[in-house]
Amino acid sequence: MPSQITRQITRHVLTIPAQGGKPARKVHYRRCGQGPALLMVHQSPRSSSEYTELMRDWAAHFTCIAPDTPGFGQSDPLPGEPEINDFADAILEFADALGIAPCAAYGFHSGGIILVTAIKRRPQAFRCLAVGGYAIWTPEEMRIFGESYLPEFVPQPYGEHLAWIWSRILEQSWVFPWFDTREEARMSIAHADVEHVARTVSEMLDAGEHYRAGYGAVLRAPRDIPAPDAVVPPCLISAYDGDPLQAHIDRLGAMPASWSAQKVATPKEHQDLSLAFLKEHADTAPCGALPEDGHEGWLELEGGLIHWKGAKGGRLRLHRPAEELADPSKGEIAIDVPGHGQSDDFDDMKRAVEASAEALGVSDIDWPAPPAGDADRLYPDMAPDRFGLYLQRAWQVARAEAFFAPWYEANAAHAVPLTPEAIATPAVHARALARIRAGAAARRWHDTLAQIQGETA
Template identity: 70%
Template sequence: MSEAEIKRMITRHVLTVRSASGAPPRKVHYRRCGSGPVLLMVHQSPRSSAEYEALMHQWGAHFTCIAPDTPGFGQSDALPGKPEIADFADGLCEFLDALGVARCAAYGFHSGGIILVTAIKRQPQRFSCLAVGGYAIWTEEEMRIFGERYLPEWHPSAYGEHLTWLWHRMLEQSWVFPWFDTREEARLSVAHADIARVAQAVSEMLDAGNAYQAGYGAVLRAPRDIPAPESTVPPCLISAFDGDPLQAHIDRLGAMPQGWRAEKVRTPADHHATSLAFLQAHGGDGPCPDLAEDLDEGWLALDGGLIHWKGTRGGSLLLHSPAGEMVEQAPGELAIDVPGHGQSSDFEDIEGAVEAAAAALGASAIAWPEAPAGDPDRLYPDMTPDRFGNYLQRAWAVARAECFFAPWYAAGAANAIPLDPARLDPQALHRRARARIRAGDAARRWHDTLVARRRFDRRSI
């Protein structure tokens, strides 16, 4: 892969952050793309840094874009206790310290902007400038309504009812705002039924679970103020496009510090173009330094995508269990998310990608598992997201059935297996269903790969 191709590629990394407060170390997952000065990109809640992938490809021509998953979202560990917005802002600065970035430009959308404005008030020396997409200034009544209804408890239920709520919650948030307000006055002009967008948002909520309340709640409880007009802070642009429910809040901002401005724009593309121009004008802080990352977990960049790995380079390489989850490795061992599963990209040639990953990691051997018993045409029902979210219920139904029968689809006394209450725990069901959803049709292709390998091995004997 050429240097130019690597610069255009989004890579993924894990970094352990240690707090000066004495809190336990926590893992932060971040995406990187591009070259030039560092641009920190903070996503909205309850999303992850994945929402910035398209933007990172564009802005990476001008900046080294660094987009972390905020604590408790995506693949980042949550903050301890009941954190407030200052904890998220300080945690962001701790991440910059661990990364090796002393000062940078930053961009945040909605709640990502609130975290960044809080950070710029607490540690203004860390930033050269800030661009924000929509900044909320809630009234007391709006704060009361949001506090009561916006963040319900969200836990896996034994029979998957929570998935029905989740699909409609994420689908209808573009129809009305807030998502639970079904009055005509709450309708949005940007309503959509984009299956891919909804499925991505659902996937991110499946990752966060009820931890979404901590991060989202801290944002909603955050003081609704920007720095005082007399403050000495880096320049900032706040903009919002037509259809953004926070566009009306531009009129609520009031007096701002010198170098700060706010404007309404017509489209999301206009918002991005205006933000980029502002960041380019104020955000040149020199070349990107060498960025830190952990050495016992990461993503290999191979031709065709990324392979997620954990463990000790040079050890025996363990591959997925039949449930499609990364297996636990002992000291001296390696494990990967095989292509198309977990946090690894999909590859047309699954076996070739596994062998390339093993070679790149210096694996001493590959422990190929057996393919699950059963008819592959029935073992792997269609997990393609659909307009009504039915794929979520299919995954949950399989996760339950495989606790009763082997293969799971053969519901009869002859195929009954001993019941294990631990496997029927809703959290265990959640993990297996989520793994199946992530794998999609790659699960069947992985099965076929294992069957083909076994046939080849037998012919070779």
């Protein structure tokens, strides 16, 4: 079994320089394990976080490297109207920037489409590839998907988009595609797993309207497997019972001699089969240090990771409860406080902040005052529920904050001046997402600040 150290997932940011008329872009990636490099590309509209458990499982065998593809998670989108070749090239650019090519690779669903496209464009960049489910759509299926699968996802003033996204993600396990409510479209793996749905909803909210670019490029991608005589690295495609793409194994047709496809019974069997294949064909040289940016990253503290931005050594700026870090000014450094934004939660928030300051070379911490009001009312329950009501709760609070202070006092005595900036839908959306991400940590941060304020009074 891998040790606790090798099972630790770290997070990093790497900026791909501008080249060939394309602007510079930020790529967020996760890393875990030891051994040869394994590039892992997630499905749409998810992020690299979907691989956290799998990365820990495979950590003893590989240095697992999972980027957020462009426009998903915390990675910048591609400009214009990108197609599948652009997403494949983006993965190749990332591998080149890390210095890991040629490497083994794994992709699930649309992640597999991106990687197969990348192999066709530059086969020498890979040692081998394992794919979970590979879609071969018929022309009629492509027409249906093109018309209905990717509606616009634009925040609406009263939060209507949140009701839609909850139902869309929840019912994707009931019928496939999600909008096909015929009995024939029922799935055998239907569930109402609140934690799973909430996690996927959160990733969809991170992507926003950019989900249509990445997902659309995959849906429109040509489904041509490399020709039987193509000189390409070995590949294994497998799909388990209940995966809507398992039936597509029969549609793959002739493949290169080193390629094979197999139906399996369970997700675990698919993962075990993929791991054995990757171990057989991967390089044996261990992966070395990987490059990352010097102006943003995640601190590895005992108990979790803290997200930071800015110039190390500057004044440390902290945000208030249920908010997130803003880009720091010159001479400042900012963090997402524990449990907020992109930082892990910590039992002792004050100690985690002080440890962050020490790690960042900061001696001056700007502790904010807690918001005025009754803490029991300022932070309503944001725990995901079966009906997605927590999303609407966050939206209503975010709108009320533009009208009153504290937000729950909806009366003339507590009115604040209305400004276009505060009530604008993108601003409300940002505040709602920050509150959703913070969850119960917002109240605990409020109490921590109140305690510090009392100690310094």
